[in-house]
Amino acid sequence: MTREEGRGKREECIPVAALLLAAATAANLYAQGPQLSPEVRQYVSVDTPLVAITHVKLIDGTGAPAAPDQTVVIANGKIQVVGAAATVKPPAGARVMDLTGHMLIPGLIGMHDHTFYLTYGVERPIQSNYSYPRLYLGSGVTTIRTTGSMSPYAEINIKAEIDRGDSPGPHMYVTGPYIIGPKPDPRLEPFGALRAATPEAARRAVAYWAEEGATWIKVYASISRAQLAAVVDEAHQHGMKVTGHLCAVGYREAVALGIDHLEHTLFANSEYDPQKQPDVCPPTYRSAMTNLDIGGEPVRATFRDLVSRGVGMTSTLAVYECTVPGRPTRHAHVLEAFSPEMQREDSVRFATVSQGKVASYWPAVFKKTMDYEVAFVKAGGLLVAGVDPAWCITAGRGDQREFELLVEAGFTPVQAVQIMTANGAKVLGILDRVGTVTAGKNADLAVIRGDLTARAADIENVTLVFKDGVGFDAVRLVEAAKGQVGLR
Ligand SMILES: [Zn+2]
Numbered sequence: 001m002t003r004e005e006g007r008g009k010r011e012e013c014i015p016v017a018a019l020l021l022a023a024a025t026a027a028n029l030y031a032q033g034p035q036l037s038p039e040v041r042q043y044v045s046v047d048t049p050l051v052a053i054t055h056v057k058l059i060d061g062t063g064a065p066a067a068p069d070q071t072v073v074i075a076n077g078k079i080q081v082v083g084a085a086a087t088v089k090p091p092a093g094a095r096v097m098d099l100t101g102h103m104l105i106p107g108l109i110g111m112h113d114h115t116f117y118l119t120y121g122v123e124r125p126i127q128s129n130y131s132y133p134r135l136y137l138g139s140g141v142t143t144i145r146t147t148g149s150m151s152p153y154a155e156i157n158i159k160a161e162i163d164r165g166d167s168p169g170p171h172m173y174v175t176g177p178y179i180i181g182p183k184p185d186p187r188l189e190p191f192g193a194l195r196a197a198t199p200e201a202a203r204r205a206v207a208y209w210a211e212e213g214a215t216w217i218k219v220y221a222s223i224s225r226a227q228l229a230a231v232v233d234e235a236h237q238h239g240m241k242v243t244g245h246l247c248a249v250g251y252r253e254a255v256a257l258g259i260d261h262l263e264h265t266l267f268a269n270s271e272y273d274p275q276k277q278p279d280v281c282p283p284t285y286r287s288a289m290t291n292l293d294i295g296g297e298p299v300r301a302t303f304r305d306l307v308s309r310g311v312g313m314t315s316t317l318a319v320y321e322c323t324v325p326g327r328p329t330r331h332a333h334v335l336e337a338f339s340p341e342m343q344r345e346d347s348v349r350f351a352t353v354s355q356g357k358v359a360s361y362w363p364a365v366f367k368k369t370m371d372y373e374v375a376f377v378k379a380g381g382l383l384v385a386g387v388d389p390a391w392c393i394t395a396g397r398g399d400q401r402e403f404e405l406l407v408e409a410g411f412t413p414v415q416a417v418q419i420m421t422a423n424g425a426k427v428l429g430i431l432d433r434v435g436t437v438t439a440g441k442n443a444d445l446a447v448i449r450g451d452l453t454a455r456a457a458d459i460e461n462v463t464l465v466f467k468d469g470v471g472f473d474a475v476r477l478v479e480a481a482k483g484q485v486g487l488r
Contacts, residue, residue, distance in 0.1 A: 026069025033077060033468040034165030043134075043168050043480070045464065046097070046471025050075050052090030056099040057451060058082070059414055061106040061421035061436035066414060066453050072104060074443040077469030082439055103452055105417050106437055107444035107465065109401050109424030110170070110188045111314045112263055112386025115158060117186040117485055119342075120322065120349035125191050126342075129158050131484035132395040133169025135337060140446030140462040143174040145428060147243060147263065147314070147386065148218035150191045152177050156213050168468070168477060171444075173428055176209030178220045179231055183248070185222045193220060198262035199230030206231055221247035221268070224279045226256060232258040236350065242468025243314070246270070247281035255305045261427060262306070265313045265383075266372040267320055267365065274297055275389040277360045290364040295373045303379040312382035312427050315373050315419070317366070318406040322349070322392035324366045325356045333397050337478075339486030349392055370409035377415070384424045394485050396478070407456040417452070432446025443469040 036044065043328070051074040058070040060082070071088040073081040081088055090096045114170070115132055116125040127150065136144055152174070154384045159172040176189050181196035189195055196202035206217055217235050219228055219242065228242075235242045243261035246254055250271030251262055253475055262268070270285035272275055272292050282288075293297065297318055306313070321327045335343055352358065377383050385406065387398030406416040425435025434444045445466040450458030462474040 019450040033470060034163065036165045036470070037167075039167045040165055042306065043472050043476050044470055045476075046466070048094065048095045049182070049469070050074070050091060050094040051097045051469070051471070053104060053447070054087050054090065054096060054098050055100050056104045056447070057453075058437060059103065059105045059417045059452065060438065061418055062438070062459075063414060063422075066103075070104070072437060072445075074445075074466065074469050077443055079437060079439055079441050079443050079445075082437055090161060099375055099447060101449065102463070103448040103450065103458070104437065105140075105446050105448065105452070106421035106435055107170075107446050107467065108140050108399050108403075108420050109114050109384070109428070109435060110136065110141045110144040110386045111384040111427065112147045112316050112388045113141065113144035113395065113399065114148060114150075114389055115146055115155050116389070117394060118390035119345055121172050121345075121352070123187060126486055127151045127154055128395065128488070129154055130488040131337065131481040133158060133162060133167060134481040135172045135394060135396035135485075136399070136476045137168055137396075137465055137467065137472055138462070138481070139400055140448070140459075140465050140474065141170050141396055141399050142444035142446070142467050143171040143173070143424070143428070143430075143434060143475040145216060145386070145424075146175045147216065147388075148178050148220070148245070149175045150177075152209065152212070152214065159213075162216045168472065170224055173215050175216045175218045176205065176212075176258075177215040178218055179205060179227070180220045180222045181227050182224055183222045185220065188220060196223075196227045196230075199226050202227045202230045203234040206234040206240070207238065209238055213239055217242045218263075219244040219246070219247060220280055223249060225249055225253060228254060228259065229257045232260075243396070247285065248279050250276065251302050252305050255311050256310050259311065261311060262313045264316050264320075264388075265376065266292075266369040267316070269302070271302065272472045286359065286365055287361045289368055290361050292368055292372075294368065294375050299372070299375065302380070303376055306376075307380045310382070312384055312423070313373075313376060315383055315385040315402065315406065316388040317370065317373075317409070318387040318393045318398045318401040319390050320362075320366055320369070320394045321405065322390075323353060323400070324362045325353055325358065327366075329353060331393070331397065331401065334392065334394050337394050337397065337481055337483070337485045339483055342486035346392060357445075370405070373406075374410045377411070377419075381389075382423055382426065383419050384427050385420050397460075400462075403459045404456045413452045413456060416456070
Protein backbone atom coordinates (compact mmCIF):
# COMPACT_ATOMS: atom_id res chain seq x y z
CA MET A 1 0.00 0.00 0.00
CA THR A 2 1.35 3.45 -0.82
CA ARG A 3 1.54 6.35 1.60
CA GLU A 4 -1.37 8.08 -0.18
CA GLU A 5 -3.57 4.98 0.01
CA GLY A 6 -2.70 4.66 3.69
CA ARG A 7 -3.78 8.23 4.39
CA GLY A 8 -6.98 7.77 2.40
CA LYS A 9 -7.91 4.74 4.45
CA ARG A 10 -7.49 6.64 7.69
CA GLU A 11 -9.53 9.61 6.55
CA GLU A 12 -12.41 7.91 4.80
CA CYS A 13 -14.87 8.39 7.71
CA ILE A 14 -14.28 12.18 7.98
CA PRO A 15 -16.81 14.39 6.14
CA VAL A 16 -15.43 15.99 2.97
CA ALA A 17 -16.33 19.55 4.04
CA ALA A 18 -14.33 19.16 7.25
CA LEU A 19 -11.39 17.85 5.27
CA LEU A 20 -11.49 20.80 2.88
CA LEU A 21 -11.66 23.26 5.79
CA ALA A 22 -8.74 21.53 7.50
CA ALA A 23 -6.72 21.60 4.28
CA ALA A 24 -7.43 25.31 3.76
CA THR A 25 -6.44 26.10 7.35
CA ALA A 26 -3.23 24.09 7.07
CA ALA A 27 -2.36 25.84 3.80
CA ASN A 28 -2.88 29.27 5.39
CA LEU A 29 -0.75 28.40 8.38
CA TYR A 30 2.01 27.17 6.10
CA ALA A 31 1.94 30.34 4.02
CA GLN A 32 1.68 32.87 6.84
CA GLY A 33 3.58 30.99 9.51
CA PRO A 34 2.88 31.14 13.23
CA GLN A 35 3.23 34.13 15.58
CA LEU A 36 6.94 34.33 16.26
CA SER A 37 8.11 34.54 19.88
CA PRO A 38 10.78 37.09 20.98
CA GLU A 39 13.25 34.17 21.06
CA VAL A 40 12.69 33.66 17.32
CA ARG A 41 12.31 37.38 16.49
CA GLN A 42 15.87 38.15 17.61
CA TYR A 43 17.13 36.23 14.55
CA VAL A 44 14.69 37.73 12.04
CA SER A 45 16.08 40.40 9.74
CA VAL A 46 13.36 40.51 7.05
CA ASP A 47 9.73 40.27 8.10
CA THR A 48 7.86 42.40 5.58
CA PRO A 49 5.19 40.43 3.67
CA LEU A 50 6.35 41.82 0.29
CA VAL A 51 10.04 41.46 -0.65
CA ALA A 52 11.83 41.79 -3.99
CA ILE A 53 15.29 40.23 -4.20
CA THR A 54 17.00 41.81 -7.19
CA HIS A 55 20.17 41.23 -9.27
CA VAL A 56 20.81 37.81 -7.75
CA LYS A 57 22.32 34.79 -9.53
CA LEU A 58 19.81 31.95 -9.31
CA ILE A 59 20.13 28.17 -9.20
CA ASP A 60 16.48 27.24 -8.97
CA GLY A 61 16.83 23.55 -8.01
CA THR A 62 15.07 22.20 -11.11
CA GLY A 63 18.33 21.34 -12.85
CA ALA A 64 18.09 24.42 -15.11
CA PRO A 65 21.41 26.25 -15.62
CA ALA A 66 22.36 29.06 -13.25
CA ALA A 67 20.69 32.31 -14.33
CA PRO A 68 22.43 35.63 -13.69
CA ASP A 69 20.74 38.90 -12.71
CA GLN A 70 17.35 37.61 -11.57
CA THR A 71 14.56 39.11 -9.50
CA VAL A 72 12.50 37.01 -7.12
CA VAL A 73 9.40 38.50 -5.50
CA ILE A 74 8.11 37.02 -2.24
CA ALA A 75 4.55 37.85 -1.14
CA ASN A 76 2.90 36.56 2.03
CA GLY A 77 5.35 33.70 2.43
CA LYS A 78 5.10 32.51 -1.17
CA ILE A 79 7.30 32.99 -4.21
CA GLN A 80 5.22 35.25 -6.45
CA VAL A 81 7.43 35.97 -9.46
CA VAL A 82 10.81 34.74 -10.72
CA GLY A 83 12.40 36.38 -13.76
CA ALA A 84 15.16 38.48 -15.29
CA ALA A 85 15.85 41.70 -13.39
CA ALA A 86 15.57 43.58 -16.70
CA THR A 87 11.92 42.59 -17.12
CA VAL A 88 10.53 41.94 -13.62
CA LYS A 89 9.98 45.19 -11.73
CA PRO A 90 9.63 45.09 -7.93
CA PRO A 91 5.97 45.70 -7.03
CA ALA A 92 4.97 48.92 -5.27
CA GLY A 93 5.48 48.72 -1.53
CA ALA A 94 7.99 45.87 -1.71
CA ARG A 95 11.14 45.90 0.36
CA VAL A 96 13.78 45.81 -2.37
CA MET A 97 17.01 43.95 -1.57
CA ASP A 98 19.75 44.40 -4.17
CA LEU A 99 21.78 41.19 -3.82
CA THR A 100 24.39 41.79 -6.50
CA GLY A 101 27.28 39.41 -5.86
CA HIS A 102 25.01 36.84 -4.20
CA MET A 103 23.32 33.60 -5.22
CA LEU A 104 19.85 32.39 -4.42
CA ILE A 105 19.03 28.69 -4.11
CA PRO A 106 16.08 26.80 -2.62
CA GLY A 107 16.46 26.11 1.10
CA LEU A 108 18.46 22.92 1.56
CA ILE A 109 16.55 19.77 2.45
CA GLY A 110 18.69 17.72 4.82
CA MET A 111 17.67 14.09 4.44
CA HIS A 112 19.88 12.54 7.13
CA ASP A 113 19.86 15.35 9.62
CA HIS A 114 19.75 13.98 13.15
CA THR A 115 19.03 16.06 16.25
CA PHE A 116 22.01 14.48 18.03
CA TYR A 117 25.77 14.44 17.55
CA LEU A 118 27.54 11.08 17.75
CA THR A 119 31.11 11.25 19.06
CA TYR A 120 33.91 9.38 17.30
CA GLY A 121 35.36 6.29 18.95
CA VAL A 122 33.13 6.11 22.02
CA GLU A 123 30.06 6.75 19.82
CA ARG A 124 28.15 8.63 22.49
CA PRO A 125 25.03 10.44 21.24
CA ILE A 126 24.59 14.02 22.40
CA GLN A 127 21.08 15.35 21.94
CA SER A 128 21.38 18.94 20.66
CA ASN A 129 17.95 20.51 21.04
CA TYR A 130 19.19 24.11 21.17
CA SER A 131 22.27 24.24 18.95
CA TYR A 132 21.16 22.06 16.05
CA PRO A 133 17.95 23.81 14.97
CA ARG A 134 19.92 27.09 14.90
CA LEU A 135 22.85 25.54 13.02
CA TYR A 136 20.57 23.91 10.47
CA LEU A 137 18.54 27.02 9.71
CA GLY A 138 21.61 29.30 9.89
CA SER A 139 23.37 27.09 7.34
CA GLY A 140 20.53 27.36 4.81
CA VAL A 141 18.74 24.12 5.71
CA THR A 142 15.01 24.85 5.80
CA THR A 143 13.70 21.26 6.04
CA ILE A 144 15.16 18.20 7.73
CA ARG A 145 14.26 14.54 7.98
CA THR A 146 15.80 13.28 11.21
CA THR A 147 16.42 9.73 9.90
CA GLY A 148 16.84 7.90 13.18
CA SER A 149 16.10 9.27 16.60
CA MET A 150 17.91 8.59 19.88
CA SER A 151 15.37 10.73 21.81
CA PRO A 152 12.12 10.58 19.85
CA TYR A 153 10.10 12.67 22.29
CA ALA A 154 12.78 15.37 22.40
CA GLU A 155 12.53 15.48 18.62
CA ILE A 156 8.73 15.65 18.62
CA ASN A 157 8.95 18.47 21.19
CA ILE A 158 11.49 20.47 19.13
CA LYS A 159 9.31 20.16 16.05
CA ALA A 160 6.26 21.37 18.01
CA GLU A 161 8.23 24.33 19.43
CA ILE A 162 9.42 25.34 15.97
CA ASP A 163 5.95 24.92 14.44
CA ARG A 164 4.43 27.06 17.24
CA GLY A 165 6.97 29.82 16.55
CA ASP A 166 8.64 29.45 19.96
CA SER A 167 12.05 28.32 18.63
CA PRO A 168 13.96 28.98 15.41
CA GLY A 169 14.65 25.97 13.22
CA PRO A 170 13.81 24.11 10.02
CA HIS A 171 10.62 22.28 9.09
CA MET A 172 11.02 18.81 10.57
CA TYR A 173 10.05 15.32 9.51
CA VAL A 174 10.64 13.24 12.61
CA THR A 175 11.55 9.58 12.85
CA GLY A 176 10.79 7.01 15.52
CA PRO A 177 13.59 5.25 17.40
CA TYR A 178 15.98 3.06 15.43
CA ILE A 179 14.52 -0.39 14.87
CA ILE A 180 17.03 -3.23 14.86
CA GLY A 181 16.85 -6.96 15.32
CA PRO A 182 16.56 -9.73 16.03
CA LYS A 183 20.31 -9.87 16.78
CA PRO A 184 21.64 -7.71 19.64
CA ASP A 185 23.37 -4.48 18.71
CA PRO A 186 25.63 -3.40 21.59
CA ARG A 187 26.22 -0.04 19.89
CA LEU A 188 22.68 1.26 19.60
CA GLU A 189 20.70 -0.63 22.24
CA PRO A 190 22.07 1.35 25.21
CA PHE A 191 20.78 4.52 23.54
CA GLY A 192 17.19 3.42 23.10
CA ALA A 193 17.12 1.55 19.79
CA LEU A 194 14.26 -0.90 19.71
CA ARG A 195 15.41 -4.49 19.23
CA ALA A 196 12.51 -6.25 17.59
CA ALA A 197 12.84 -9.86 18.67
CA THR A 198 9.93 -10.79 16.41
CA PRO A 199 8.15 -9.23 13.43
CA GLU A 200 5.17 -8.57 15.75
CA ALA A 201 7.36 -6.52 18.09
CA ALA A 202 8.46 -4.45 15.10
CA ARG A 203 4.82 -3.87 14.10
CA ARG A 204 3.86 -2.70 17.60
CA ALA A 205 6.68 -0.16 17.63
CA VAL A 206 5.81 1.22 14.21
CA ALA A 207 2.11 1.56 15.09
CA TYR A 208 2.99 3.33 18.35
CA TRP A 209 5.30 5.91 16.76
CA ALA A 210 2.84 6.54 13.94
CA GLU A 211 0.34 7.67 16.58
CA GLU A 212 2.98 9.83 18.27
CA GLY A 213 3.73 11.81 15.11
CA ALA A 214 6.69 10.13 13.44
CA THR A 215 6.36 10.10 9.66
CA TRP A 216 9.40 7.95 8.89
CA ILE A 217 10.88 4.83 10.45
CA LYS A 218 14.61 4.15 10.35
CA VAL A 219 15.85 0.58 10.50
CA TYR A 220 19.44 -0.19 11.33
CA ALA A 221 22.18 -2.61 10.32
CA SER A 222 21.10 -5.80 12.14
CA ILE A 223 17.50 -5.70 10.86
CA SER A 224 16.56 -9.04 9.27
CA ARG A 225 14.37 -9.67 6.25
CA ALA A 226 11.37 -10.81 8.32
CA GLN A 227 11.54 -7.80 10.66
CA LEU A 228 12.06 -5.40 7.75
CA ALA A 229 9.06 -6.82 5.89
CA ALA A 230 6.91 -6.31 9.01
CA VAL A 231 8.18 -2.74 9.52
CA VAL A 232 7.50 -1.81 5.90
CA ASP A 233 4.00 -3.32 5.84
CA GLU A 234 2.95 -1.75 9.14
CA ALA A 235 4.49 1.65 8.26
CA HIS A 236 2.70 1.78 4.92
CA GLN A 237 -0.62 0.97 6.60
CA HIS A 238 -0.08 4.06 8.75
CA GLY A 239 0.94 6.29 5.84
CA MET A 240 4.59 6.31 6.98
CA LYS A 241 7.74 5.57 5.01
CA VAL A 242 10.76 3.45 5.85
CA THR A 243 14.43 4.11 5.30
CA GLY A 244 17.40 2.10 6.43
CA HIS A 245 21.07 2.03 7.21
CA LEU A 246 21.28 -1.62 6.27
CA CYS A 247 23.84 -4.38 6.42
CA ALA A 248 22.27 -7.77 7.25
CA VAL A 249 19.84 -7.14 4.35
CA GLY A 250 21.24 -6.14 0.95
CA TYR A 251 19.74 -3.29 -1.08
CA ARG A 252 18.13 -5.50 -3.72
CA GLU A 253 16.53 -7.64 -1.01
CA ALA A 254 15.28 -4.52 0.79
CA VAL A 255 13.82 -3.05 -2.39
CA ALA A 256 12.01 -6.33 -3.05
CA LEU A 257 10.59 -6.10 0.50
CA GLY A 258 9.20 -2.63 -0.26
CA ILE A 259 11.61 -0.30 1.56
CA ASP A 260 11.07 3.34 0.49
CA HIS A 261 14.61 4.72 0.76
CA LEU A 262 18.22 3.76 1.57
CA GLU A 263 20.87 5.62 3.59
CA HIS A 264 24.62 6.06 2.92
CA THR A 265 24.58 4.71 -0.69
CA LEU A 266 27.52 2.32 -1.20
CA PHE A 267 28.86 2.58 2.38
CA ALA A 268 26.00 0.43 3.73
CA ASN A 269 25.39 -1.96 0.85
CA SER A 270 26.75 -5.40 1.82
CA GLU A 271 25.38 -7.23 -1.22
CA TYR A 272 28.64 -7.04 -3.20
CA ASP A 273 30.55 -9.04 -0.58
CA PRO A 274 31.09 -12.63 -1.82
CA GLN A 275 30.97 -13.73 1.87
CA LYS A 276 27.43 -12.38 2.35
CA GLN A 277 24.99 -14.84 4.00
CA PRO A 278 21.25 -14.17 4.34
CA ASP A 279 20.33 -12.00 7.37
CA VAL A 280 23.96 -11.60 8.44
CA CYS A 281 26.06 -8.43 8.27
CA PRO A 282 29.39 -9.72 6.95
CA PRO A 283 32.41 -8.18 8.72
CA THR A 284 34.22 -8.05 5.37
CA TYR A 285 31.69 -5.99 3.39
CA ARG A 286 33.65 -2.71 3.38
CA SER A 287 36.99 -4.22 2.46
CA ALA A 288 35.18 -6.13 -0.32
CA MET A 289 34.10 -2.76 -1.79
CA THR A 290 37.64 -1.68 -2.61
CA ASN A 291 37.64 -3.89 -5.73
CA LEU A 292 34.07 -3.19 -6.77
CA ASP A 293 33.57 -2.46 -10.47
CA ILE A 294 31.15 0.49 -10.50
CA GLY A 295 30.30 -0.21 -14.15
CA GLY A 296 29.83 -3.95 -13.58
CA GLU A 297 26.63 -5.99 -13.70
CA PRO A 298 26.10 -6.35 -9.91
CA VAL A 299 26.03 -2.56 -9.47
CA ARG A 300 23.88 -2.06 -12.56
CA ALA A 301 21.43 -4.66 -11.21
CA THR A 302 21.12 -2.71 -7.94
CA PHE A 303 20.52 0.54 -9.81
CA ARG A 304 17.91 -1.09 -12.08
CA ASP A 305 15.96 -2.32 -9.03
CA LEU A 306 16.11 1.04 -7.27
CA VAL A 307 15.22 3.07 -10.34
CA SER A 308 12.33 0.82 -11.40
CA ARG A 309 10.82 0.94 -7.87
CA GLY A 310 11.50 4.66 -7.38
CA VAL A 311 13.70 4.02 -4.33
CA GLY A 312 16.20 6.81 -3.69
CA MET A 313 19.45 6.90 -1.72
CA THR A 314 20.93 9.47 0.66
CA SER A 315 24.53 10.56 0.17
CA THR A 316 26.35 11.19 3.47
CA LEU A 317 29.90 11.79 2.25
CA ALA A 318 30.58 14.48 4.86
CA VAL A 319 30.49 12.10 7.81
CA TYR A 320 32.52 9.33 6.21
CA GLU A 321 35.16 11.87 5.22
CA CYS A 322 35.92 12.07 8.97
CA THR A 323 37.58 8.63 8.78
CA VAL A 324 39.74 9.21 5.70
CA PRO A 325 43.38 10.06 6.49
CA GLY A 326 44.65 13.16 4.74
CA ARG A 327 41.20 14.56 4.02
CA PRO A 328 40.43 18.06 5.26
CA THR A 329 38.43 16.72 8.16
CA ARG A 330 38.94 19.62 10.54
CA HIS A 331 36.78 22.57 9.79
CA ALA A 332 37.17 25.84 11.67
CA HIS A 333 33.44 26.44 11.48
CA VAL A 334 32.68 23.03 13.02
CA LEU A 335 35.21 23.42 15.84
CA GLU A 336 33.66 26.81 16.64
CA ALA A 337 30.33 25.12 17.29
CA PHE A 338 31.83 22.52 19.65
CA SER A 339 32.00 22.93 23.44
CA PRO A 340 35.57 22.77 24.86
CA GLU A 341 35.04 19.12 25.82
CA MET A 342 33.95 18.26 22.28
CA GLN A 343 36.93 20.14 20.83
CA ARG A 344 39.24 18.00 22.99
CA GLU A 345 37.52 14.81 21.83
CA ASP A 346 37.85 15.94 18.22
CA SER A 347 41.61 16.47 18.67
CA VAL A 348 41.88 12.81 19.67
CA ARG A 349 39.82 11.76 16.65
CA PHE A 350 41.90 13.92 14.34
CA ALA A 351 45.19 12.54 15.66
CA THR A 352 43.92 8.96 15.29
CA VAL A 353 42.77 9.45 11.70
CA SER A 354 45.72 11.53 10.53
CA GLN A 355 48.14 8.92 11.92
CA GLY A 356 46.32 6.38 9.78
CA LYS A 357 45.02 4.40 12.78
CA VAL A 358 41.83 3.53 10.90
CA ALA A 359 40.83 0.66 8.65
CA SER A 360 43.01 0.79 5.53
CA TYR A 361 40.04 0.51 3.15
CA TRP A 362 38.62 3.96 3.93
CA PRO A 363 40.32 6.06 1.22
CA ALA A 364 39.39 3.58 -1.53
CA VAL A 365 35.84 3.06 -0.25
CA PHE A 366 35.33 6.82 0.03
CA LYS A 367 36.33 7.31 -3.61
CA LYS A 368 34.26 4.30 -4.75
CA THR A 369 31.23 5.76 -3.01
CA MET A 370 31.64 9.05 -4.85
CA ASP A 371 31.80 7.15 -8.16
CA TYR A 372 28.82 4.99 -7.14
CA GLU A 373 26.70 8.09 -6.47
CA VAL A 374 27.60 9.69 -9.81
CA ALA A 375 26.84 6.41 -11.63
CA PHE A 376 23.51 6.06 -9.79
CA VAL A 377 22.35 9.49 -10.96
CA LYS A 378 23.55 8.73 -14.51
CA ALA A 379 21.43 5.56 -14.37
CA GLY A 380 18.37 7.70 -13.54
CA GLY A 381 18.55 7.24 -9.77
CA LEU A 382 17.10 9.65 -7.23
CA LEU A 383 19.97 10.86 -5.03
CA VAL A 384 19.41 13.09 -2.00
CA ALA A 385 21.86 14.21 0.67
CA GLY A 386 22.23 14.79 4.38
CA VAL A 387 24.91 15.40 6.96
CA ASP A 388 24.58 12.53 9.44
CA PRO A 389 26.10 14.79 12.11
CA ALA A 390 28.70 12.63 13.82
CA TRP A 391 32.40 11.89 14.22
CA CYS A 392 33.70 15.33 13.14
CA ILE A 393 30.89 17.14 11.42
CA THR A 394 27.86 19.02 12.79
CA ALA A 395 24.39 20.05 11.83
CA GLY A 396 24.13 22.51 8.96
CA ARG A 397 27.84 23.04 8.48
CA GLY A 398 27.98 19.37 7.50
CA ASP A 399 25.20 19.83 4.94
CA GLN A 400 27.36 22.54 3.39
CA ARG A 401 30.39 20.22 3.39
CA GLU A 402 28.20 17.59 1.73
CA PHE A 403 27.54 20.05 -1.11
CA GLU A 404 31.28 20.59 -1.60
CA LEU A 405 31.91 16.83 -1.65
CA LEU A 406 29.15 16.19 -4.21
CA VAL A 407 30.87 18.71 -6.49
CA GLU A 408 34.23 17.03 -5.81
CA ALA A 409 32.60 13.68 -6.71
CA GLY A 410 31.83 15.05 -10.17
CA PHE A 411 28.37 16.60 -10.00
CA THR A 412 27.99 20.09 -11.39
CA PRO A 413 27.02 22.75 -8.82
CA VAL A 414 23.57 22.83 -10.49
CA GLN A 415 23.18 19.07 -10.01
CA ALA A 416 24.42 19.26 -6.43
CA VAL A 417 21.84 21.94 -5.65
CA GLN A 418 19.10 19.81 -7.22
CA ILE A 419 20.20 16.77 -5.17
CA MET A 420 20.12 18.83 -1.96
CA THR A 421 16.80 20.58 -2.64
CA ALA A 422 14.26 19.32 -5.21
CA ASN A 423 15.27 15.68 -4.86
CA GLY A 424 14.84 15.75 -1.09
CA ALA A 425 11.44 17.40 -1.51
CA LYS A 426 10.47 14.67 -3.93
CA VAL A 427 11.36 11.91 -1.47
CA LEU A 428 9.42 13.69 1.29
CA GLY A 429 6.42 14.15 -1.03
CA ILE A 430 6.47 17.96 -0.74
CA LEU A 431 7.90 18.97 -4.12
CA ASP A 432 4.63 20.74 -4.95
CA ARG A 433 5.30 23.17 -2.05
CA VAL A 434 9.09 23.53 -1.69
CA GLY A 435 12.40 22.38 -3.19
CA THR A 436 12.64 24.72 -6.19
CA VAL A 437 12.51 28.49 -6.72
CA THR A 438 9.24 28.48 -8.62
CA ALA A 439 6.30 30.90 -8.53
CA GLY A 440 3.56 29.62 -6.23
CA LYS A 441 5.87 27.65 -3.94
CA ASN A 442 6.63 28.36 -0.35
CA ALA A 443 9.45 30.91 0.09
CA ASP A 444 12.07 28.63 1.67
CA LEU A 445 15.30 30.04 0.23
CA ALA A 446 18.98 30.51 1.00
CA VAL A 447 21.01 33.58 0.01
CA ILE A 448 24.74 32.97 -0.44
CA ARG A 449 27.52 35.53 -0.84
CA GLY A 450 29.66 34.51 -3.82
CA ASP A 451 29.05 32.19 -6.74
CA LEU A 452 28.59 28.43 -6.34
CA THR A 453 29.27 27.86 -10.03
CA ALA A 454 32.78 29.26 -9.55
CA ARG A 455 33.56 28.00 -6.04
CA ALA A 456 31.60 25.25 -4.25
CA ALA A 457 32.97 26.37 -0.87
CA ASP A 458 30.95 29.59 -1.19
CA ILE A 459 28.07 27.45 0.17
CA GLU A 460 29.63 28.25 3.58
CA ASN A 461 28.74 31.93 3.09
CA VAL A 462 25.00 31.75 3.71
CA THR A 463 23.90 35.22 4.78
CA LEU A 464 20.12 35.10 4.83
CA VAL A 465 17.64 32.25 5.01
CA PHE A 466 13.95 32.58 4.18
CA LYS A 467 11.59 30.13 5.82
CA ASP A 468 7.91 30.60 4.96
CA GLY A 469 8.94 34.03 3.63
CA VAL A 470 10.47 35.18 6.94
CA GLY A 471 14.12 36.17 6.48
CA PHE A 472 16.53 34.92 9.17
CA ASP A 473 19.99 36.39 9.75
CA ALA A 474 22.15 33.32 9.11
CA VAL A 475 25.20 34.69 10.91
CA ARG A 476 23.24 35.44 14.08
CA LEU A 477 21.78 31.91 14.17
CA VAL A 478 25.18 30.25 13.78
CA GLU A 479 26.69 32.67 16.33
CA ALA A 480 24.05 31.62 18.89
CA ALA A 481 25.15 27.99 18.55
CA LYS A 482 28.86 28.79 19.06
CA GLY A 483 30.42 26.47 21.64
CA GLN A 484 27.03 24.89 22.31
CA VAL A 485 27.30 21.49 20.57
CA GLY A 486 28.00 19.18 23.49
CA LEU A 487 26.22 21.40 26.00
CA ARG A 488 22.66 21.91 24.69
ZN1 LIG B 1 22.80 8.46 10.87
